[in-house]
Amino acid sequence: xxxxxxxxxxxxxxxxxxxxxxxxxxxxxxxxxxxxxxxxxxxxxxxxxxxxxxxxxxxxxxxxxxxxxxxxxxxxxxxxxxxxxxxxxxxxxxxxxxxxxxxxxxxxxxxxxxxxxxxxxxxxxxxxxxxxxxxxxxxxxxxxxxxxxxxxxxxxxxxxxxxxxxxxxxxxxxxxxxxxxxxxxxxxxxxxxxxxxxxxxxxxxxxxxxxxxxxxxxxxxxxxxxxxxxxxxxxxxxxxxxxxxxxxxxxxxxxxxxxxxxxxxxxxxxxxxxxxxxxxxxxxxxxxxxxxxxxxxxxxxxxxxxxxxxxxxxxxxxxxxxxxxxxxxxxxxxxxxxxxxxxxxxxxxxxxxxxxxxxxxxxxxxxxxxxxxxxxxxxxxxxxxxxxxxxxxxxxxxxxxxxxxxxxxxxxxxxxxxxxxxxxxxxx
Numbered sequence: 001x002x003x004x005x006x007x008x009x010x011x012x013x014x015x016x017x018x019x020x021x022x023x024x025x026x027x028x029x030x031x032x033x034x035x036x037x038x039x040x041x042x043x044x045x046x047x048x049x050x051x052x053x054x055x056x057x058x059x060x061x062x063x064x065x066x067x068x069x070x071x072x073x074x075x076x077x078x079x080x081x082x083x084x085x086x087x088x089x090x091x092x093x094x095x096x097x098x099x100x101x102x103x104x105x106x107x108x109x110x111x112x113x114x115x116x117x118x119x120x121x122x123x124x125x126x127x128x129x130x131x132x133x134x135x136x137x138x139x140x141x142x143x144x145x146x147x148x149x150x151x152x153x154x155x156x157x158x159x160x161x162x163x164x165x166x167x168x169x170x171x172x173x174x175x176x177x178x179x180x181x182x183x184x185x186x187x188x189x190x191x192x193x194x195x196x197x198x199x200x201x202x203x204x205x206x207x208x209x210x211x212x213x214x215x216x217x218x219x220x221x222x223x224x225x226x227x228x229x230x231x232x233x234x235x236x237x238x239x240x241x242x243x244x245x246x247x248x249x250x251x252x253x254x255x256x257x258x259x260x261x262x263x264x265x266x267x268x269x270x271x272x273x274x275x276x277x278x279x280x281x282x283x284x285x286x287x288x289x290x291x292x293x294x295x296x297x298x299x300x301x302x303x304x305x306x307x308x309x310x311x312x313x314x315x316x317x318x319x320x321x322x323x324x325x326x327x328x329x330x331x332x333x334x335x336x337x338x339x340x341x342x343x344x345x346x347x348x349x350x351x352x353x354x355x356x357x358x359x360x361x362x363x364x365x366x367x368x369x370x371x372x373x374x375x376x377x378x379x380x381x382x383x384x385x386x387x388x389x390x391x392x393x394x395x396x397x398x399x400x401x402x403x404x405x406x407x408x409x410x411x412x413x414x415x416x417x418x419x420x421x422x423x424x425x426x427x428x
Contacts, residue, residue, distance in 0.1 A: 007044040008044055008045065008046050010041070010044065011169070011173075012037075012041050012165075012166065012173060012174070013041055015165040015166060015169070016038075016041050016042060016045055016123075016165050017045055017047045018165065019153075019154070019163045019165055022047070022048060023120060023121070024053070024118075024120075025048065025053055025054075025119065025120075025121045025122070025123060025163075026053075026054045026055070026056050026110070026113075026114050026117075026119045026121070026123065027042060027122075028106075028110050028122055028123065028124050028125075029055050029056065029057050029073050029077075030057065030058075030186075030188070031057060031069045031070070031072055031073045031185060031186035032187070032188055032191075033171075033174065033175060033187075034130075034171065034174050035124075035125040036076065036178060036184075036185040036186075037125065037174035037178045037181070038123060038166075039055060039076060039080060039183065040177055040178065040183060041177055042080075042082070043080040043081070043082075050080065050082055051081070051083070053082045053083070054082065054083045054085055054117075055076075055077035055082050055083070055084040056084070056087060056110050056122075057070045057073040057074065057086055057087070058086075058106045058109055058110065059086055059087070059088045059089065060089045060093075060102060061088070061089055061090075062093055065186075069186045070086045071086075072184050072185075072186060073086075074086060075184075076184060079182070079183070085113065087109045087110065089105055089106070089109060098196075099196055099198065104284065107283065108283075110122065111157065111160055111162075111283065112345075115159055115160055115344075115348075116344055116345060117342075118159075118342040118343065118344075119160070120159065120160060121160070121163050122160060122161070122162050123163045124163065124164045125166060125174070126151055126164045126166065126167060127166045127167065127170060127171050127173075127174060128166075128167060128168055128170045128215050129170055129205075129215060130167075130171075131150050131151060131167055131215075131219065131222055132205060132215045132219075133201050133202055133205070135148060135150050135218050135222060136205075137198060137201060138150070144266075144288075145225055145228050145229050146229050146285075148221070148222070148225045149222060149225040151167060152164070153167055155283075157283045159343075159345060159351060159425065162283075168219060170215060232266065232270060233270065235267055236267055236270040239258060239261070239271055240271060240274060240275075240427060242258075243255040243257065244271075244275070244427065246427075247385045247386065247387050248395075248409045249349065249409075249424040250387055250391050250392065250394070250409055251322055251323065251388075251391045252275055252278075252279065252322070252323040252324070253320045253321070253322055253386075254271075254320060254321040254322075254323065255319070256319055256320055258271070259298075259299065265295070269292065269295055272291055272294060272295060272298075273285045273291060274427060275312075275323050276291070276309060276310055276312050276323075278349075278425075278427040279312045279323055279324065279325055279349070280310045280311045280312050280325070280348070281347055281349045282310060282311075286309055286310045290309055291309070294307055294309055294314065298314075304316075308326055311326045311329030311330070312325060312326060313325070313326050313391075322387075322388075322391075324387070324388075324391035325349070325394035327366070327390055327393045327394055330347055330393070330394040331366065333346065333347040333364070335361050335362065336361070336362050337357055337361055338352055338354040338360055338362055338420070339353050340353060340355060340357050341353075343423065344362075347364075347396070349424055350395075350396045350423075351422070352396060352408070352422050353421050354398070354418065354420050354421070355418065355419040356417065359400050359401075360399070360400055361398070361399050362396050362398055364393060364394055364396070364397065365395050365396075365397040365404075365407055366397075367393065369393070369397050369407065370389055370392065372404050373392075373407070373410070378407075379392060379410075395407060395410070396408070396409070396422070398418075398420055405418065406418060406420050408421075409422065
């Protein structure tokens with residue numbers, strides 16, 4: 001067993017430290033061996049104060065043991081001097097695609113919490129073995145370059161960076177860390193059940209390894225796919241800078257001249273993917289077949305003037321396409337109270353704070369707000385700044401019960417003593 005002084009020099013700790021800048025971070029911990037080892041690695045780090053680390057665990061309720069398992073994670077956090085937060089997954093649980101739905105729900109709960117708390121980095125314990133398993137799962141689904149590039153070390157989603165420091169080290173390295181730790185960890189029985197595809201793939205990997213198809217070689221393929229992905233994304237970025245404009249991040253306009261400059265289907269799909277993900281405030285891209293249908297509709301000269309996908313409306317105009325948030329989907333977003341000390345995220349798109357917050361709430365402008373602003377002649381029947389009223393319905397508005405106080409995107413405010421600060425992330 002290594003002495004405590006040398007723990008900070010472990011390769012795994014150095015990998016973790018690469019992404020530490022002294023600001024508060026969060027660790028997504030399930031209680032399994034990998035994420036528990038990550039907790040211990042964070043404790044070994046000397047680059048961040050333990051008080052700036054929050055461990056987040058989701059009580060998923062899929063098994064009767066989940067509540068107790070979440071408590072074990074919380075106890076581990078306390079032992080290491082970290083703060084902890086247990087998020088509860090309420091509501092109906094899935095009966096099919098359990099692992100997939102659970103993973104997405106867990107991410108949504110954790111990332112939403114991080115955004116509300118102003119945390120900029122969320123650390124995840126994925127490792128090389130996870131990369132290999134995911135590679136084969138995506139290969140089986142016919143994934144393209146992006147899918148086979150699997151996970152990145154850092155994925156930036158709006159105000160939050162998902163950090164995966166251990167993607168090039170095997171699970172066995174994390175288990176060694178766990179062996180010198182005093183932390184309890186949980187064995188999830190679903191990880192060994194052949195009812196799940198990932199578990200079945202996990203069982204055949206040793207057989208493939210005997211034929212030279214091992215984690216190291218798969219890792220090499222992933223690196224090459226990632227390089228190809230970066231090149232495609234760079235070309236996409238150039239086109240977005242040239243042909244995409246917006247009005248206060250409420251509506252986005254895509255110049256039809258894009259279709260004259262680029263006829264490559266893959267590039268055009270990536271342009272659309274970026275737009276839809278950004279406006280929807282989603283960390284997940286739309287399904288490729290649905291995106292392909294939108295692209296076909298955009299290219300074809302037909303009578304359809306509007307389509308909806310992943311909570312985003314796209315409409316055809318004479319010289320452009322306009323994209324904006326779908327009102328009904330936007331209304332599902334959780335109402336929040338503006339903070340005075342930091343920005344809070346609303347609808348995954350906007351970040352707001354105020355100099356005062358008593359009895360105030362941020363929610364969509366909606367039909368009621370539109371009616372008020374039309375009566376006060378702030379908005380006209382045809383909209384404002386070439387943006388239709390249906391798009392303005394989805395902007396954040398500050399309310400005091402039923403009274404409209406402020407619409408920062410329109411520079412509208414009924415109180416002279418109130419200042420609302422608003423910002424949003426760039427699409428590129």
